[in-house]
Amino acid sequence: MNLEEVVELIRGALGDLAKEITVRKGYVEVVVNPGDVVTAATKLKELGFDHVKSVTAVDYPKESRIRVTYHVSSYLRDDLARVIVGLSVDLSRENPVMDSLVGVWRSSEFQEREVYEFFGVVFKGHPDLRPLLLIPELAEKRVLRKDFIVREESIYEGVPHRYQ
Amino acid sequence: MGSRLGGTGVEEPVDRVYVGNINVTARRARELLLGKLKLGDVIDWATTFSLWPVHLLTSCCGAEFAATWSPRFDAEQYGALPWVAPRQTNLIIIEGTVTRKMACALRITYEQMPHPKFVIAMGACALDGGLFYNSYNIVRPWEVVPVDIYIPGCPPPPEAVARAIIELRRKIREKKLASRWLVEGWRHDREPVKPVDDVCKWWRP
């Protein structure tokens, strides 16, 4: 099954739930509304996408949103294993709350905890939502958001302009 | 015809000496060490041949730490062997970065070890942060425990770790660190390190 057929399969299964579907090199990104995420995830799982590879969030302070992406794929169906599907949700930056997908994909449990401590995204219905990697003091600072700034010294300050 | 050697309980013929006879060698060593040397020197001598690092791996330099005791480099020939429990060891080798979570474990392990005890900091991260100098989650190990030897490199090769152990042995014997620590009750050549802030304050059971 090639990429186009998988896209058609997903489009057919999700129907109106998918706000936009973009195909990039090697992976398909599907954007849904925060309210529909559990329904969409359940439909993807019924198609055969049985595990989560990565739960990612990206902070866009200018647009005041945080995009949470679940990269899912399949172990049990060989034809779907070639494709990575990104199921994305846009959340507001001030109050990022979404439904947890642990009930659908158990493999997302630890990674949702990571997104919670790094971005402050609260997953409703997560069985055990507490920081995973960081100490509580740091977890409250939401370190992977763009307004937490890490200083970096530059070695290019004295470099002549023609090299830059 | 025979005589009992003190404590060993082994019948030992006096008139015959075999090459490699452990009891005779032990007696001669005892006469040399206790008869001719001072007790303090014996303590220093013994400490240098029993520097056992504790099994506390703080970061990725642990790969080279493990390779140091592999057959190719064989650091066991210097009397050092990684051992499981802090109560029976007297050396910590800090392998690389110490994160804020690990700083607590490092300090607790250090305080559990009996005197005299020593610390080797391994890798650029343990010197001053290394590649992660601007990370928000790391501490400098010298803020947590007193460090005796620093090894540069990212990661330092196993030879460098073996060299550090030899340097530490030289330092102990030249400065009489172990014996004076035991006699005086504290370490005479440096101030004790107290962590700037409570490294374990994040942890509430």
Place this chain on the structure above:
Amino acid sequence: MKESHTGTSSGVLEGRRVEGMVVRRIERELYEVFIGPQHPGSGHMRIIVRLDGDIIVEADPDIGYVHRTMEKLSEVREWLKPIPLLERMTIIDACNVTLPYVNALEKLMDKKPPPRASYLRVLLCEINRVASHLYGFGIFGVFLGHSTMYMWAFGDREVFVELAEILTGARLTHTYHIPGGVRRDMPQDFPQMARRAVRYMRRRLEEYRKIFLENPVIVKRLEGVGVISRNLAADLGIVGPNVRASGIRYDVRLVEPYEVYDELEFEVPVFEEGDALARTWVRVEEIKQSLNIIEQAVDWLERHKGEVIPKEDYERLPKLHKEVYEKTGRVKLLPAHATMKVPAGKAVARGEMGRGEIIYYVESDGGTTPYRVRVVTPSARNAIVFKYVVPGHRLMDLPAIYGSIDYFPPEADR
């Protein structure tokens, strides 16, 4: 929510607060044991287990002791600098861990490495995979109290570390690939050394089988321990040799061949049992396949000459750098390489490390630094095994399970 911030030990804190202290009720018969981060094996994590007698009722992995904030630091460093940064996650497998990052950059920049560079990458990756599996065996030996295995595996690992050193100049941290190519060509006498190492390792694997894998004591400790069924493996999303020991034929080299893996001949070993012994056997079989790939790659590299960086990059080099490259095969980078800009976009790339699949999500806004780098490593995905597979076993089975999934904490914590 506030309440659960303060606790790291258990799931739900049922307790009342008494002047800054949390008093928790534990059922009378249960012991709570904290294993790590200083523990007899090796590894920088804590597992909090609750015991009924010596049966584990509940296990809670408390990881993050080696979290060095690589994702954040990648965002403030120029595009090339995350390569040495990210390989510190797994310095024993440094080639495989950064290759998908470079692949993601190549996807964004529309670059393709010349075939010789691809073969060199595959060669180093397989050398690293063998070294990584041997490291895993050594640590497994420490866990099980089998010192001979530790000594043998670490001694034989040095052979492959040495090979990598001859190829790249560094024992562990190679920083070998750059977008569009590799940093160094192969030395002339490398193929002979590689073939000798392969022959030596094939002979040694036979001895490993005798002393470790078919040792009755080891078999008793591993057989039927930590069984992960096919469906459970897919549900937990675990990766690498662990998932292949459970009967799932998933290997990124097979599913989505990157570099030149589609031109090489190799098999993906799959076992059905799903227990600790099967996971160990998968690694042995994988070492054999990696040795085959090393031979094929070396043969190809001997027969074909070529460049290791793309033509347009070569033409941009100044005369002095060109001379160095012609003479020694080393590529000296320009400052322009360090301040390069990557077109805006998103890319996902995956690769197969020794421990399993690694996946990168790289986002660029067209600047000189990445906008976001997300990396999910095999150990990070395997950590869930502790929570869902360990309960029900005896305490002394924990080292066997821990060792058999080949968990490497710096990699999981990033």
